[in-house]
Amino acid sequence: MNTTIEEIDGKYVATLHGEMDTAAALEAEEVLKPLYTSNGKDVIIDCSDLEYIASSGLRILLNILKGAKASGSKVMMRGVNDDIKNVFKLTGLFSIFDFE
Amino acid sequence: MQRKESSIVDWWGWLIKHLKTHVGLTVIIVAAILLQGISSVQYYYTRSLLADELESRAESELSIKAVVVKNLLNMSENSLSGHIWDLKRNIIYPDSSYSVMEWVLRSHPDLTGCWVAYVPEHFPDKGRLFEPIAWWDHGEIRNAEIASEGRDYTQNRYYKTVMATNTSMWTDVYHEDLMDMDLVTYIIPIHDSQEDIVAMFGLDMSANLLSDTLDYRHIYPSSYILLLTEKGQLIVGPRHKKDNKREETQQIIRMINDSTVEKSLSKSGRSHVFSIRNADGDEGLVFYATFKGEPKWQIAVVCYDKEVYAKLINMRRTIGFLTVLALLVLGLVITRFAKNDRKLQKAKMEQERIGSELRIATHIQKEMLPKTFPPYPERDDIDVYGIQIPAREVGGDLFDFFLRNEKLFFCIGDVSGKGVPSAMVMAVIHSLFRMASAHENNPARIMQTINETSCEGNDSNIFVTFFIGVLDLPTGYLRYCDAGHEAPLVLFNGQYSEVNVNPHLPIGIFNDVKYGVEEIQLQPDSTIFLYTDGLTEAKRASKQMFGLERTKEVLDKCARQQLTPQQILETISDEVHQFIGDAEQSDDLTMLAIRYTPRQFESTLMETLTIENDVHEVPRFSQFMKSVTGKLGLEQSLARRLRLAVEEAVVNVINYAYPTDTKGDVTIKVMSDGHTLHFHIIDSGVAFDPTLQETADTTLSIEERQVGGLGILLVRELMDSVNYERMDGKNVLTLIKYIK
Numbered sequence: 001m002n003t004t005i006e007e008i009d010g011k012y013v014a015t016l017h018g019e020m021d022t023a024a025a026l027e028a029e030e031v032l033k034p035l036y037t038s039n040g041k042d043v044i045i046d047c048s049d050l051e052y053i054a055s056s057g058l059r060i061l062l063n064i065l066k067g068a069k070a071s072g073s074k075v076m077m078r079g080v081n082d083d084i085k086n087v088f089k090l091t092g093l094f095s096i097f098d099f100e
Numbered sequence: 101m102q103r104k105e106s107s108i109v110d111w112w113g114w115l116i117k118h119l120k121t122h123v124g125l126t127v128i129i130v131a132a133i134l135l136q137g138i139s140s141v142q143y144y145y146t147r148s149l150l151a152d153e154l155e156s157r158a159e160s161e162l163s164i165k166a167v168v169v170k171n172l173l174n175m176s177e178n179s180l181s182g183h184i185w186d187l188k189r190n191i192i193y194p195d196s197s198y199s200v201m202e203w204v205l206r207s208h209p210d211l212t213g214c215w216v217a218y219v220p221e222h223f224p225d226k227g228r229l230f231e232p233i234a235w236w237d238h239g240e241i242r243n244a245e246i247a248s249e250g251r252d253y254t255q256n257r258y259y260k261t262v263m264a265t266n267t268s269m270w271t272d273v274y275h276e277d278l279m280d281m282d283l284v285t286y287i288i289p290i291h292d293s294q295e296d297i298v299a300m301f302g303l304d305m306s307a308n309l310l311s312d313t314l315d316y317r318h319i320y321p322s323s324y325i326l327l328l329t330e331k332g333q334l335i336v337g338p339r340h341k342k343d344n345k346r347e348e349t350q351q352i353i354r355m356i357n358d359s360t361v362e363k364s365l366s367k368s369g370r371s372h373v374f375s376i377r378n379a380d381g382d383e384g385l386v387f388y389a390t391f392k393g394e395p396k397w398q399i400a401v402v403c404y405d406k407e408v409y410a411k412l413i414n415m416r417r418t419i420g421f422l423t424v425l426a427l428l429v430l431g432l433v434i435t436r437f438a439k440n441d442r443k444l445q446k447a448k449m450e451q452e453r454i455g456s457e458l459r460i461a462t463h464i465q466k467e468m469l470p471k472t473f474p475p476y477p478e479r480d481d482i483d484v485y486g487i488q489i490p491a492r493e494v495g496g497d498l499f500d501f502f503l504r505n506e507k508l509f510f511c512i513g514d515v516s517g518k519g520v521p522s523a524m525v526m527a528v529i530h531s532l533f534r535m536a537s538a539h540e541n542n543p544a545r546i547m548q549t550i551n552e553t554s555c556e557g558n559d560s561n562i563f564v565t566f567f568i569g570v571l572d573l574p575t576g577y578l579r580y581c582d583a584g585h586e587a588p589l590v591l592f593n594g595q596y597s598e599v600n601v602n603p604h605l606p607i608g609i610f611n612d613v614k615y616g617v618e619e620i621q622l623q624p625d626s627t628i629f630l631y632t633d634g635l636t637e638a639k640r641a642s643k644q645m646f647g648l649e650r651t652k653e654v655l656d657k658c659a660r661q662q663l664t665p666q667q668i669l670e671t672i673s674d675e676v677h678q679f680i681g682d683a684e685q686s687d688d689l690t691m692l693a694i695r696y697t698p699r700q701f702e703s704t705l706m707e708t709l710t711i712e713n714d715v716h717e718v719p720r721f722s723q724f725m726k727s728v729t730g731k732l733g734l735e736q737s738l739a740r741r742l743r744l745a746v747e748e749a750v751v752n753v754i755n756y757a758y759p760t761d762t763k764g765d766v767t768i769k770v771m772s773d774g775h776t777l778h779f780h781i782i783d784s785g786v787a788f789d790p791t792l793q794e795t796a797d798t799t800l801s802i803e804e805r806q807v808g809g810l811g812i813l814l815v816r817e818l819m820d821s822v823n824y825e826r827m828d829g830k831n832v833l834t835l836i837k838y839i840k
Contacts, residue, residue: 022747023716026715054744083737091810
């Protein structure tokens with residue numbers, strides 16, 4: 001699991017790489033925590049290389065979305081594969097997030 | 101005019117409407133009209149008969165009385181004419197007249213007097229006038245010569261008439277001062293040898309004599325006879341003392357004499373008749389006829405309607421009274437009938453209404469209980485069949501079952517009593533069972549909840565015997581709780597055995613009963629049989645009961661034949677019906693049979709992983725899952741879904757099974773027969789049923805969304821079956837996925 005954050009054109013771009021199981025989510029959260037308060041900047045979460053996500057990973061994304069909504073910015077999901085989209089659907093999060 | 105017509109139409113419509121609704125009134129009115137009609141016809145017919153009879157009686161009275169009078173007159177005439185010869189023979193001796201007169205009187209003591217009035221100067225030595233007279237005076241005959249110039253009989257009009265006509269005659273009635281009485285006199289002229297009239301020979305008859313004759317026996321009590329001269333002068337009439345009667349007599353005489361008064365000839369033609377009305381308002385008829393021959397007197401008889409028709413009037417009054425009485429009785433009877441009829445009609449309608457409501461209730465109750473059999477056609481490990489046959493339209497028995505998390509929840513119960521009250525309680529208990537078991541796997545706790553709730557406000561002291569069972573399908577563990585209900589029987593391997601139960605108090609008696617749970621391990625191919633006492637207490641006409649022994653015999657047979665639940669219940673049903681015969685079903689009969697046939701799991705794969713309760717062990721788990729799915733050759737998407745589901749379940753155990761900072765193991769056991777994949781996640785932490793954990797509400801908005809509850813939601817969504825069991829002090833969570 002490899003997680004990075006960059007700022008491109010005034011937007012945060014978080015890139016999730018590999019498999020985000022419960023253990024990996026603990027590490028990823030340390031990296032992604034700053035995004036819980038996005039200071040009005042939009043967030044792009046790039047899942048192009050994300051193969052797996054457990055519910056702890058979903059919770060991190062949900063917390064980012066809550067923070068963004070509170071400051072009036074947007075969260076955009078990018079490159080989500082069908083299996084992960086399905087997980088979003090099963091948990092009812094699909095309609096809450098914006099997918100590119 | 102138009103308005104008046106329409107109001108008449110309204111009135112008529114109103115009357116018809118009322119007559120239609122008041123049958124009694126209609127019958128009474130019709131009966132009254134008919135009776136009145138019949139009575140009127142009878143009255144007029146009888147009256148006409150009585151009128152005919154009156155006429156014939158009156159005419160016979162007239163003729164009888166006429167004959168009597170005529171006889172009297174003839175007798176007088178004959179006695180006088182019989183002595184003419186004696187008088188003539190001695191006509192030259194004036195005093196011989198006395199002896200002749202005496203003879204006449206002696207031959208008829210009824211007569212009043214007798215006299216001879218000689219023509220003037222007949223006896224020169226007797227003066228110009230000579231009139232010897234003899235009369236009865238208190239039984240003796242007295243005589244005298246009464247003529248004088250002051251009493252000149254030649255001036256008497258009868259004397260003159262006889263002189264003129266030279267024929268004998270009867271006078272009208274006149275008052276004789278000498279004797280002070282009313283008389284009628286018969287006068288015969290006496291001739292000498294030259295046929296010249298020499299004297300008048302007269303005989304006096306008292307009007308009282310005629311009156312006495314006529315007064316004898318009248319046809320009606322107040323009828324009376326009038327005797328009139330030809331000219332209509334009253335000779336004798338009734339001896340009335342009252343003035344108004346005298347007036348009435350005068351009125352009748354006037355009417356007879358008055359040719360303008362309308363009179364009709366009687367049917368026989370022998371008399372005339374006319375009607376009168378006296379001062380008292382009494383109406384009557386007067387019949388009168390004229391004597392045949394001389395004198396041409398008239399005789400009349402007066403009859404009053406009130407006497408003629410007295411009996412008829414009486415009869416009419418009696419009949420009228422009886423008619424009214426009969427109508428009243430009829431009215432009473434009909435009213436009573438109509439009332440009863442209305443009551444019956446009302447009761448019938450009520451009964452129909454209740455009947456139709458009961459039919460609906462029966463339907464509702466049937467709908468309430470499981471009705472689709474087999475209930476789980478897609479499953480081969482369980483078969484259930486149940487029947488409820490209420491003794492009445494609705495019953496107080498119930499059974500129910502449903503599947504949740506690979507557990508079969510089932511119950512059977514019997515509400516005390518039967519019929520509608522029991523059915524209402526049954527419906528409540530059924531709902532309580534469903535609610536209490538929605539989030540609870542422990543039958544004792546389900547029982548406790550039902551008992552506590554149903555005890556609230558149960559003043560009618562209705563209680564329920566109840567049995568709740570929870571069969572864990574993967575393991576065959578049967579947990580149950582019995583509240584005073586008949587112990588179920590288990591059929592296994594061609595034999596039956598009774599399930600040991602701790603008989604708690606039935607539901608609805610005390611709210612603080614502590615219900616305990618019991619458990620048995622159900623062998624594959626076992627059948628649980630549950631019933632209510634409607635089976636063992638089914639009575640035949642001789643009051644003999646079906647009984648437990650007979651039930652067991654039948655079950656024994658069923659066990660040996662390896663029958664399906666449906667076949668078992670049908671067999672028992674048939675036996676019971678055969679047993680009770682024509683007897684009425686006395687109690688609700690309910691049975692439930694559950695056949696447990698878990699498929700033998702022939703493992704083609706069995707892998708076990710034990711990790712510590714630490715999330716950092718998750719990568720090991722992930723490797724384990726990849727290895728398993730790889731061995732099974734599952735495609736990546738399914739492999740990821742399985743991994744996700746099991747990971748969520750495992751993480752749930754890691755996070756919650758053991759107290760904080762307590763180390764413990766989590767074992768993941770994977771088994772597969774190539775068709776199904778079983779995951780058992782086992783820990784020895786505190787008893788915790790994740791299937792009862794609240795899942796995240798996916799319908800909420802982002803602001804309302806909680807971050808928890810996603811894991812268990814995913815487990816449910818991704819797996820085909822999730823089942824928790826606490827076995828041997830361990831939490832066993834079984835996840836099943838059908839992979840082919």
